[in-house]
Amino acid sequence: MSDYFSIFLSSANFRWVITGSLLLGFACGMIGTFVLLKKQSLISDAMAHAALPGVGIGFLLFNEKNLPVLLLGATLTSLLGTYFIQLIIKHSKLDADAAIGVIISVFFGVGIVLLTFIQQHATGNHAGLKEFIFGQAASLVNRDVQLITVSAIVLVLITMVCFKEFKIAIFDPDFAKGLGIPVSFLNGVLMLLIVGIVVIGIxxxxxxxxxxxLITPPLSARYWTDELPIMAGLSGVLGALSGVIGTWFSATIPNLPTGPMIVLVISAIFLISLLFGSKRGIMMKVVQPS
Amino acid sequence: MNALEITNIKVNYHKQTVLENVSFHVPEGSLTGIVGPNGAGKSTLIKAVLELIPKHSGAVKVYEQSFRQQKHLIGYVPQRNEVDWDFPTNARDIVLMGRYRKIGFFKRAKKRDIEIADQCLDKVGMLDFATRQISQLSGGQQQRVFLARALAQDASIYFMDEPFSGVDAATEKAIIHLMKEWKNEGKTVLVVHHDLQTVEEYFDRVLLLNKVPIEYGETQTVFTMDNLERTYGGKISFLERATVLT
Known part of the structure; x- marks a missing residue:
């Protein structure tokens, strides 16, 4: 076990994977801040689940595990799922939560069926496809990590450029429209950012x-600050921290999937924030009730 | 000169007509109250004029040019309860939003913008609260932050949606003071208003609205019991009847 550990630590691949998880976590936390404030947490979950069939279709089309193709497939079905949600809300009497529930289960179900079919029938090398369900950082090769790293940096830069505009478009969309700020366009940008981060992160x-x-880091950060820039930065840092710690554990303990490990870490951070957060933590309210 | 010319506005919502035949013109430097019962389409009207919701038909001219060309002349104070006051930001940041057009898209606020924001906060008596998280402000203080934001916009025509609802006496005074000041500067103000008792005191023109315009003109001539009965369809309360008549 300790041998395994030290080999991993010294390998260039491991360092790359850790860097990737750091940047992915940071980008998730930062973009997630706006997702949370725009109350789109559930939609983002639907977008993630809807990416799975795209991975299967991407594989079936070329019969090989070509990451850019798989991610392109994931992007398309994720957008399709989002589009269907809007369509259902607009043309039926269903509420948003019902529409989201339907799309999550249908797309995820189709995704699982496709992956199972590939596992049993496909001839190409399909090892590792199942890892798109719970994530496996150790399965990443250098090229994958480079793709994740570069994409994460680009997504963070876009978020920072649009920061002030996102803020007003989410806080007061009517006032923003009055100022001539392209609110619908910004909503579209935010949606693409979510799809982008989901796809490179799966x-x-x-x-x-x-x-x-996406959601737990900003939720935790909100307990420590009332200022949006600090919240977004802190959320990024907490996301990066949980990304790195979770990936570390998952990569050093055989067969431990990365997703659940990261979620355990960020959940622990959330619990600490909920209890001890300096702005809204439960303990603060006990110490100085407002 | 007319600051605003509104012609034949019609708004549909879920295939139902909620507003139609609305035409009126607003002279420069006037204070206009938009008055009518709940569901009369008062907020709908200003949102349609400001192109925040789609209108079925109708035209809006601002200083004789199309609304789109003159959008920069318009300031807007939305209803206070339409935004999430739990949003992580402080009073000064909200006021700075009024400067976003001048700051420029995708650029950061400069020192000068922050100075102006603080001056606007000072004008409504809120400078001491500049760095206060907005959820910790009272309803009236929140309304005054919105007023300061409108000030920071430095517009020529202001639309305010129920600014007086649920505010304290100090805020009410601040709003009236500001409206008078705007009027003196030749600015034009339109206010969606609920309280019939104060209409005559605050506004020099009134639009009585109930899905269609009932009457429009100078307050003295338009704001009569007859016209109010027509607007409210007999649903006017005893108390209000008494205060309007006195």
Whole structure:
């Protein structure tokens, strides 16, 4: 076990994977801040689950595990799922939560069926496809990590450029429209950011749990601050921290999937924030009731 | 000169007509109250004028040019309960939002913008609360932060949606003071208003609205018991009847 550990630590691949999980966690936390404030947590979970069939279709089309193709497939079905949710809300009497529930289960179900079919019938090398469900950082090769790293940096930069505009478009969309701020366009950008981060994150964290890495860091950060820039930065740091710690454990303990491990870490951080957060933590309220 | 010319506005919601035949013009430098019962379409009207919701038909002209060309002249104070006051931000940041057009998209606020934001907060008596988290402000204080944001916009025509609802006496005074000041500066103000008792005191023009415009003009001539009965369809309370008549 300790041998395994030291080999991993010294390997360049491991260092790459840790860097990838750090940047992925940071990007998730930062983008998640706006997802949380826009009250789109559930939608982001649906987007993640809807990415799974795309992975299967991407594999079946070329009969090989070509990551860019798989991720392109994931992007398309994720967007399709989101589109269906809007469609259901608009044209039926269903509420948003029912529409989201339907899409999550249908797309995830189709995804599982496709992956099972591939496992049993496909001829190409399909090892590791199942890892898109719960995530497995150790399955990443250098090229995958580089793709994740570069994409995460780009997504964070876009978020930072749009920071002020996201803020007003989420806080007061009517006032923003009055100022001539392109609110619908910004909503579209935020949606693409969610799809982007979900898609690059699924191999590491998995479709089932990546939404937790989007939502729990900002939720935790909110207990420590009332200022949006600090909240977004802190959320990024907490996301990065849980990404790194979770990946470390998962990579050093054989067969432990990464997604659940990361979620355990971020959940612990959330619990600490809930209890001891300096702005809204339960203990603060006990010490100085407002 | 007319600051605003509104022609034949019609708004549908879920295939039902909620507002139609609305035409009126607003002279520059006037204070207009938009008055009518609940569900009369008062907020709908200003949102349609401001293009925040789609209108079925109708045209809006601002200083004789199309609304889109003149959008920069418009300031807006939305209803206070339409935003999430738990949002992680402080009073000064909200006021700075009024400067976003001048700051420029995707750029950061400069020192000068922050100075202006603080001046606006000072004008409504809220400078001491500049760095206060917005959820910790009272309803009236929140309304005053919205007023300061409108000030920071430095617009020529202001639309306010029920600014007086649920505010304390100090805030009410601040709003009236600000409206008078705007009027003196030649600015035009339209206010969705609920309280019939104060209409004559606050506004020099009134639009009585109930899905269609009932009457529009100078307060003295339009704000009569007859017209109010027509607007409210007999649903006007005893108390209000008494206060309007005195």
């Amino acid at each position: 191999q590491m964290v998995g479709v089932v749990l990546i939404a937790a890495l």
